[in-house]
Amino acid sequence: MSVFQKLVLASGSPRRIELLQQAGIEPDRIVPADVDETPQRAEHPRSLAKRLSREKADKALEKLSKDSEWEGGYILAADTVVAVGRRILPKAELVDEASNCLRLLSGRSHRVYSGVCLITPSGKVRQKLVESRVRFKRLSREELESYLASGQWRGKAGGYAIQGLAGAFVVKLVGSYTNVVGLPLYETVNLLAGDGYKVYFNWLSGTRAA
Template identity: 40%
Template sequence: MNLESMIYLASASPRRRELLRQLGIEYEALPSNLLEVRHMDELPADYVTRVARDKARFVAGLVKERELPAHPVLGADTEVVLDGEILGKPRDRAHGVETLRRLAGRTHEVLSAVCVIFRGTEHAALSTSRVTFAALTETEIAQYWETGEPRDKAGAYAIQGRAAAFVVRLEGSYSGVMGLPLHETAGILKTIGAK
């Protein structure tokens, strides 16, 4: 097995695992579990890129510390941004419902960053997508929350799930909105010689 034939995924996200499988990429998940805190005055794009890089760096350190085989390490982060504000994952029902109310009938951005570390070199890319939601009724929002789908998702929705029915328009990367921009990821892996 070549060193480049598999990667370490610095994430526990089932969506990122699904997307890597879609590309036929072998991986071992080594979640970073880092506390994600935005710095004062840090722009959303800078924040998402830094978090992806920090996750990759943390897991690269674990690989070295545990003396694991030297495979590329992939870190990623995805955030939903409305009016320059990162909406994050819902803290509870009230926060989730309010987030969905804010997104209803409007266009927001989804920033998805990926960072791959291999042989001491970092490669990073950022995908920016624009998603427009239809107007939503209070009943639709409440019913969607009750499905459980929005609870651990940035912006309180999953485009690959029931929230697909809310999307009027998507400009950009569908996989990026899901959590890992595959075009950018494949480009980086090609650059480092991954099979």
């Protein structure tokens, strides 16, 4: 495959890597792009997800700008935000943060926004914003305490991971499941394919086992 087909993922998230692999896409390089994820004053969750995905892509591009080997590659970045109304929930790192998030989500609906940003070999910037609605059951004290004890909330937006134990809390989901996991596959694949990336190369060659 030529240099123009190299794909850089501006994220170290195992979930995003696994989702790309699920679609038969193997990033050629992982370049985690750490940015300040603090929301701006009165910033809407949608705007935050879109802004952070662009900043991550730009940060990765900056890191690679002096590396001629990666000139002309595709750079893919994403950011996922969980919100109740306009209230943006944190990526929980402390048990108290996770507990507060889960108590807020218990018995009500929330929204998950993912911004996806692609910088193409020609330097064009393509972006998508995807929204899903999720409703949680009312959590009992035992459910809450048991989930907190599992540790699966750590580092997760909103204090939960739908692909893990918290999937049992979901009463209803409207929209993309993979968006809630962290990378909306339909929109991501369309972005890549629309700008010439050979998304289906591994499908046709049979190089990736199911």
